[in-house]
Amino acid sequence: MKKILCFIMVLCLSYGFSQSDKKVLFIGNSYTGANNLPLLISELANDAGNGISTDQHIPGGSQLSQHAVNSTVLNKIASEKWDFVVLQDQSQKPSFEYDYVQNNVYPFAEILVDSIYSNDECSTPLFYGTWGRQNGDPQWDSISTFQKMNTRLFNAYSHMASEAEGMLSPVGIGFAHVYQDPSGVVSFGDLYTGDGSHPTIKGSYLAACIFNNLIFETVSTGNNYLPNGMNTAEANYLQGVADHVVYDVDSVQVDFKPNLNNNDFNFTLVEETVSLTPNVVEGTFDYWDFGDGQISTQENATHTYLDNGTYELKMFTKARCQSDSSTQQVVINTLNLLDEKIQSINVYPNPSEDGMLNIQYQGKENFKVISVLGEIVFSGNSNQIELKSGLYFIHFNEQVVKVVVK
Structure with a gap:
């Protein structure tokens, strides 16, 4: 009640x-x-x-x-x-x-x-x-x-x-x-x-x-x-x-406003990548806060951490004039070599439904986005880019990531 x-x-x-x-x-x-x-x-x-x-x-x-x-x-x-x-x-x-x-x-x-x-x-x-x-x-x-x-x-x-x-x-x-x-x-x-x-x-x-x-x-x-x-x-x-x-009367309900405290989420962790699934009973999903300065508005999201540590995973939900969050901790201890982290780049979501890609990496080096026809469609340093439908390859130092935009 x-x-x-x-x-x-x-x-x-x-x-x-x-x-x-x-x-x-x-x-x-x-x-x-x-x-x-x-x-x-x-x-x-x-x-x-x-x-x-x-x-x-x-x-x-x-x-x-x-x-x-x-x-x-x-x-x-x-x-x-x-x-x-x-x-x-x-x-x-x-x-x-x-x-x-x-x-x-x-x-x-x-x-x-x-x-x-x-x-x-x-x-x-x-x-x-x-x-x-x-x-x-x-x-x-x-x-x-x-x-x-x-x-x-x-x-x-x-x-x-x-x-x-x-x-x-x-x-x-x-x-x-x-x-x-x-x-x-x-x-x-x-x-x-x-x-x-x-x-x-x-x-x-x-x-x-x-x-x-x-x-x-x-x-x-x-x-x-x-x-x-x-x-x-x-x-x-x-x-x-x-x-x-x-x-005191259990059969009498007086407050019918959405109770966001009933919302929670599940997550799985594989090495440094976490996958999240919301369980929203009342109100609607709003966004994720991964605890490392990154957020996502995708309901079923994945996120790769670049540093070892204990992070506060938060799911925010909302209803009319209300906002609340549910929190769980995730521990990352699989990353050992700083050089490897600097050399790695994470691109998500992949495949992308709307062309919006989040780019996560360390260092100030530029990366390039090359189309399947060999055309350089982006060169620079950014945490988010937008691409048209197609197949692309993102080059960062010696790493190449294939990206599909539907």
Whole structure:
């Protein structure tokens, strides 16, 4: 399960240690507007020493399908380099039958996500996983209870977060935790207003704590902010629920961004030549660093070392606004004669698919490239040359290397 990577580090720091500033845009409806959720999150952040600036577009009953074609929404997305853009659909729609959700929810989430990334690839789409109604939705048996409706909502929002390579705020799971804890300080019914749908201040406070954890990679336990309408015992209980949901429930994934730490590579060594094969699970291959000042952008690369020693082989991978490397050591001890090294020249890739050749050698001597017809097509000292398709011979001192360009 993907969790926030610096959680352990956060727990090791004293609460209230100097933190960070975030910019967050909320796109939703009355579930976000109830009890002013953005303000609740801001108050929690401020108490912990964090800073947050927010904007919002949350007309009651609004749907992702409406937001996706709304110029106000699209202009707000484009107005800032947001750290997070929170996306929330109408309270029922993501729980409807699969075909309906497939056609009337997911495509519009995708449009909004594309707009977010087009504005800033480093922004994170953060899906507001809302809760089932207190007694479910009676129009279909599949969502006729809180548990059924809550499960459908969780699955839909998880799908959207995964497709977006974003994050999920599992507030509905927080409601489910309270539902399953009849002895809790806050009862399940205390989370709902009289309509059995919208949240009371306690429901919104639980949501705010979950968002606070995700946005600032922190825990809410110990936060001293207490909104009107709640007492300290209730706040402490809901803080604990939020921390449990985000960090302790194995079935809940909150972070769907590519995890480049899962990538590694294999290599084989024959004398002084290493052959590398990437194993990229998430993201894409970027380049190799052979540890001797040479790099290569070929995924399946070979490299010949000119000196004995221990080298750090690094494979770099990348994903949206992320870069990471995997490292292994290679030991070269087969080179003994300096004179032999100076006299040798290494040409790769050979054969070449695109005409680009890397030339690796020691010394300042020039080399010549002679075509199969005997024409000298290059003479000089360079670490990279480009040739047209054909057969060539590279002459360096007394060494001749045959090169094929496809």
